[in-house]
Amino acid sequence: xxxxxxxxxRAAQGFEEDIxxxxxxxxxxxxxxxxxxxxFDVHLISTQNMKMxxxxxxxxxxxxxEVIDKRLFIRVLVRHSDLVxxxxxxxxxxxxGERVFLECLAQLEVAFANPEV
Numbered sequence: 855x856x857x858x859x860x861x862x863x864r865a866a867q868g869f870e871e872d873i874x875x876x877x878x879x880x881x882x883x884x885x886x887x888x889x890x891x892x893x894f895d896v897h898l899i900s901t902q903n904m905k906m907x908x909x910x911x912x913x914x915x916x917x918x919x920e921v922i923d924k925r926l927f928i929r930v931l932v933r934h935s936d937l938v939x940x941x942x943x944x945x946x947x948x949x950x951g952e953r954v955f956l957e958c959l960a961q962l963e964v965a966f967a968n969p970e971v
Contacts (some may be wrong), residue, residue, distance in 0.1 A: 859877055860876065860877050860878060860879060860880065861876060862875040862876070862880070873896070874888055874891055874892075874896055874909075875888060876898060877898075877904075877907070878907065885931065886929050888929075891909070891911060891927060894911035894914060894923075894925070894927075895911065895912050895913075895914055896909040896910070896927070897909065897910045897911075897970075899965055899968065899970075899971070901961055903930075903957065903961070905930060905931070906928065906929070906930045906957070906961060907928070907929045907930070908926065908927070908961055908962075908965055909926070909927040909928070909929075910924070910925075910926060910965075910970065910971050911924070911925045911926070911927055912924050912925075926962060926965055926971065928958050928961065928962060930954055930957075930958060932951050932954050934946050934947060934950065
């Protein structure tokens, strides 16, 4: 299946690609607070779920310093259209949120087996 691909090029960065926003719908960056990852050099780790983005991040350090802070980040959104009642909407979000959370944990377990991490 072919999914849409998104790339972000900013004038402030000399029109170099801002890889932290790769394959992320532009309207979602604010909701996911992507700017919180700016202290890290991040590398996308491919996942089977295109709605889930897994990153291996290393802290940005001065040249010659050893990188000590290494982390995995995973981002995903639970979307839904407005359902008939607040209760139905809450029930859906609760169940879908749990399902997505468990899927994230499974993906993190797979990432730990990755020799690059």
